[in-house]
Structure formats: structure tokens, C-alpha cells
Amino acid sequence: MIVGLATLRLYARHLSPSSYGVVLIAIQILSYLPVIGIGFITPVNQRLLSSSDITERERLLTFAEGFNTWLGVLVALISTLGIGLYSLTGIAQQSGQTLAFFLSLGLITGIGFFISNQMMLLIGLKAQSLVFLIGSLQSWATLAGLWAGFELNLGLWAFPFSSATSTATMWLLTWVAIKRIQPAYRFVHFRTPTDFWQWFNRLKIDGLACVRTQAAITLLFTIDLVIVGTVCGAYEAAVYGVLSRLFAVLRSVLQSLSEASWPIIAQRSQQESNLGQPLLYLNAWMFGAAIGALALTLIPLTRWYMGREWTAAPLVVWLMLARNLVSGLWSAAGYYLLGVGRFTTLCRYVERELIAGTVLAIPLGHFFKLNGVAAAFLVSTGFGTLFPLFRIYARQVNTSPMKLLVKVWSRALAGVLVSLLIAFLLLPGFQQSWRPAVVVIVSAAGGLISGLTWSFLRGLARKSETGGTLSLRQIITQC
Known part of the structure; x- marks a missing residue:
């Protein structure tokens, strides 16, 4: 990072x-x-x-x-x-x-x-x-x-x-x-x-x-940049590329746990089919908290860090934030499917999303520039990462797709709302220079802590019924 x-x-x-x-x-x-x-x-x-x-x-x-x-x-x-x-x-x-x-x-x-x-x-x-x-x-x-x-x-x-x-x-x-x-x-x-x-x-x-x-x-996650460069020009590609690079850094940090999990899943095969679910829920809290923290702060941060000429318009930023939230929530499930060898299934649905995004982005980019390209790839998630691949994962771990989606998205949206509220309250006093970075850290931490607090309270309620003590590992896995 x-x-x-x-x-x-x-x-x-x-x-x-x-x-x-x-x-x-x-x-x-x-x-x-x-x-x-x-x-x-x-x-x-x-x-x-x-x-x-x-x-x-x-x-x-x-x-x-x-x-x-x-x-x-x-x-x-x-x-x-x-x-x-x-x-x-x-x-x-x-x-x-x-x-x-x-x-x-x-x-x-x-x-x-x-x-x-x-x-x-x-x-x-x-x-x-x-x-x-x-x-x-x-x-x-x-x-x-x-x-x-x-x-x-x-x-x-x-x-x-x-x-x-x-x-x-x-x-x-x-x-x-x-x-x-x-x-x-x-x-x-x-x-x-x-x-x-x-x-x-x-x-x-x-x-x-x-x-x-x-x-x-x-x-x-990269063809949109090539389309922007081809349809809109080099300057627009640079502005869009800065955002793409920032989101790539964000994904690499937040997906590191999921990425590290697939070799473990491959070694254990499907003997522990529920191994990925706690990680899926924790991943939802992390992405929700991070996206909510950046929703109001990314533009002033980019303006300070890179300069005004490198800063994209608000609508482009928000469209890309929404897309990265959708793709981020799916990442833990994707690495699980990779670990159990579901290469062909992954390929089919990711290709559908890619084709849909490319087909939509070229005409929309021509007419609406950066906004059109960003919107096209957000819409394309409906062909892969938004629901279809979650359904495949749910079948793999023998659970209901709708219940899984509700659990994942409820946690993600809760993380977004908590961190967004904290950022909204803090940003008026921290708008100058590097200070929005403080808002990002505090609001993202607040969103994640809210998830751990929720898990702690749920675990405490269960332990009061069954007895025993509640460990930190149990708190994290019950997120």
C-alpha cells in the first residue's frame, strides 16, 4: 500500500x-x-x-x-x-x-x-x-x-x-x-x-x-482503463488510472486474507467446506467500512496528494466505489472456489461480466466519457460478482444463496453506514491538506469495530446459553 x-x-x-x-x-x-x-x-x-x-x-x-x-x-x-x-x-x-x-x-x-x-x-x-x-x-x-x-x-x-x-x-x-x-x-x-x-x-x-x-x-479491473484511453484520450486515462491504482491498492490490502486462504483450502480439499464463510463475513465488514470511509474523503485526498489536475469528478468516484464494493464482497468466495478447483465455473461467470462491461463501456464512454465507462462496469457486475457467483459458492458450501447474500450485504451496508456517518461528522473540521487521511483511518476503524462489537454481543448471548468463555478467535469468526 x-x-x-x-x-x-x-x-x-x-x-x-x-x-x-x-x-x-x-x-x-x-x-x-x-x-x-x-x-x-x-x-x-x-x-x-x-x-x-x-x-x-x-x-x-x-x-x-x-x-x-x-x-x-x-x-x-x-x-x-x-x-x-x-x-x-x-x-x-x-x-x-x-x-x-x-x-x-x-x-x-x-x-x-x-x-x-x-x-x-x-x-x-x-x-x-x-x-x-x-x-x-x-x-x-x-x-x-x-x-x-x-x-x-x-x-x-x-x-x-x-x-x-x-x-x-x-x-x-x-x-x-x-x-x-x-x-x-x-x-x-x-x-x-x-x-x-x-x-x-x-x-x-x-x-x-x-x-x-x-x-x-x-x-x-483494467480493460476499462484501456477503453478510457482509446475512447477519451491520454489525459482522461491518467485521471482514471489514478483512481484505478488507488482501488487496486485498497483491494490488495483488504483481499490479502482471502488470497492467503486458498492454498489452505486446496490442502484440506472440501473436508472443511465452511472454512471460507467466517472470512466472507469479516471481508464484508472490512470492505463496507473502507468504502464508506472513502466516499466523502477520496476526492479531497486525491486533490491534496496528486493535484487538482489529477482529480476525477465526484460521480466517477462514487460509481467506482460502488463497483469495488460489489467486487470486494465476492473476493473471499472467489478464492474459496479457486482453492477447491472450480476453475471452469469461475471462468464462465467472470467472462460474462467482462463481456457485458466491455460492450456497454465503449458506447457509453463515447457519449458520457468517464462516467459512462464507470457506470458500464458497475452494471456488468450483475452478470457475475453481484449474484451469480455467490449462488455457485452457496451451493459449494451447502447453504441458501439468499440467506448468504442477506448476511454478507447486511454486514457490508452496516459497515458503510457507520464509517460514512463518522466521516460525515469529522470531515468539516479536517478538510485541509493531509487531514482527510485521519478521517479515513478513524471512520474505517469505526466501521470495523462496529462489526467486531456486533460479533462480540452475538457470541456473548450464545455463551450465556451454552456456558464457557468467548475467545478473540471466536469473535472474529462470528463476524
Whole structure:
């Protein structure tokens, strides 16, 4: 979160919205490539986590060596050629950068994809904590590279310089981590084992479904930015991109518990089908409290932190807040379905939402600009995350879809109302400079505390009937 916010500050200090918008679209397009690797490595990790057969695990790792190597070469070529073609477009030529700039950005991104795929294999090796640690250190390396690039007056070349810094950091840390756990693992291995195609055929159905799912999820939260850049222009893309980046930071923080849960669910399979429900309810309180806290404070915060020219209109902000609330409430259920291997089901509904959002956003964006694009993707949640995927999750855990929705949304709306009320009362006295940040923290904490208080009172009432003491763990799981 800190790195994401600091990065935005660097953009505001060293770039104009228009120049940032041009590069942002290129970076956004390149960010789709890792989806291919994550999609294929996730079924491998799921098999590694659920299998206790040492021989099978070793064969899987041998398959991963060859697969990652060849996939890395392919993606490096695609990213370099693809970004080379983007450099020929009118919006890219507005930046005044040479072909070498775009090719270097594409090549470094392709190499980073290869290293990232190796890092994700640590999840299957039951070292998920190392993935988060390496990812965190990589983020700091990216920030340091970007800062150094701007200080050296590299201009937009600070972006490939920063990517090279983060890729080198990730490679070193990932190599050390994997070698400590699996010394025989080879990072680069062009010779495929004899049973390579056998494993490929066994994994391809889940792998392709997972690639489609990961691609759809990634596109779902980023294609709106590309549409804005194409339909509205580079300046609008920069303004919209700042909001998208802020919400991405918010989701990464609030979804961290859900993201950490799916490998545990994969190891336990469906033996504990209710594992995700307490997390689902806690997630509702967290997202509700955060969205309510930002509803009145995000605009003054953006104006202070980035500058008036980077700040979006209120309607755009509120539409994006509503969409992120809907998608955030679903995240815990989505990671649960990922853990139990429901790749195809996830893929189907996320793709429906993506298609609906894209089809609506292009004409609405043309006529209503940012408001139209934001509204289109809010409406599209009705095809996936708003209800259909909750229904699939409810069936998976043997509960009523309507009861589940009522429980989740009642908690979320309660969190929104409490934090919104606190923000409304505090904001008049904290409008200047950085002070709205205090309002965000206090109001979000108030919304979350209201959820824990509700859970405590419910648990206390139950314990008075059955006897015994009430632990902190029970309070959290009964949210």
C-alpha cells in the first residue's frame, strides 16, 4: 500500500497527466501477459498442495521446469513484438519516445514474467509466506528504481529502468528461496521430460480454464482503463488510472486474507467446506467500512496528494466505489472456489461480466466519457460478482444463496453506514491538506469495530446459553 501511494506521488511530481497516460496504457497492456503464466501454474500448485505422493510431486516439478522455460521465451517474444506494434499507434507517438524505449519495456516485462512464474511455484512448495515477502521486496525495488530514474532525469526511461531493477531483485530472491527448498530445481531447462506431454494433457483443461479466469479477472479491473484511453484520450486515462491504482491498492490490502486462504483450502480439499464463510463475513465488514470511509474523503485526498489536475469528478468516484464494493464482497468466495478447483465455473461467470462491461463501456464512454465507462462496469457486475457467483459458492458450501447474500450485504451496508456517518461528522473540521487521511483511518476503524462489537454481543448471548468463555478467535469468526 505504501509503495503504491508513493509511486503515485512520484508520478505527480515528475510527469504530466498526458505523458503518464501514454505510458500507462502500454504498461497496462503488458500487465496482461503474466496472466498466462499464473493461469497455468495455479493448477500445478493445486496438484502439488493436494498430493502427498513424493514421486508425483517430483514429476510435477520437472514438468514445471520445462514448461516455465519455454513459456517464458514465448512470452518475451510476444511482449517485445506487441509493444513494438503499440509504438506505431498515434497515442504512443504522442510521447515522443523512440522504438527502442518501447522494445526495452516489452523485453524487460517478458523476462519479469518468466521470473514471476518461478516465484509463484513457491505456493505449491508450501512457502506462500515467501511469495508475499518477495513480492513486497520487489515492490520496494520498483519504487527505488523509479525514484532513481526520475532523479537521474531519465524521463519516461525511468519506467524500463525501474522494471529492470525489480526484475533483478525478484530473480535473486526467488532463486535463493527455491534452491533452499528444492535444491535440484532448474530455473532454465529446455530439455523436456519424456512424460511432459502426458502432464500437459492432464493439466491443460484446468490450466486453460484458469488462464481464462485469470485473464478475465485481470481484464475486468483494467480493460476499462484501456477503453478510457482509446475512447477519451491520454489525459482522461491518467485521471482514471489514478483512481484505478488507488482501488487496486485498497483491494490488495483488504483481499490479502482471502488470497492467503486458498492454498489452505486446496490442502484440506472440501473436508472443511465452511472454512471460507467466517472470512466472507469479516471481508464484508472490512470492505463496507473502507468504502464508506472513502466516499466523502477520496476526492479531497486525491486533490491534496496528486493535484487538482489529477482529480476525477465526484460521480466517477462514487460509481467506482460502488463497483469495488460489489467486487470486494465476492473476493473471499472467489478464492474459496479457486482453492477447491472450480476453475471452469469461475471462468464462465467472470467472462460474462467482462463481456457485458466491455460492450456497454465503449458506447457509453463515447457519449458520457468517464462516467459512462464507470457506470458500464458497475452494471456488468450483475452478470457475475453481484449474484451469480455467490449462488455457485452457496451451493459449494451447502447453504441458501439468499440467506448468504442477506448476511454478507447486511454486514457490508452496516459497515458503510457507520464509517460514512463518522466521516460525515469529522470531515468539516479536517478538510485541509493531509487531514482527510485521519478521517479515513478513524471512520474505517469505526466501521470495523462496529462489526467486531456486533460479533462480540452475538457470541456473548450464545455463551450465556451454552456456558464457557468467548475467545478473540471466536469473535472474529462470528463476524
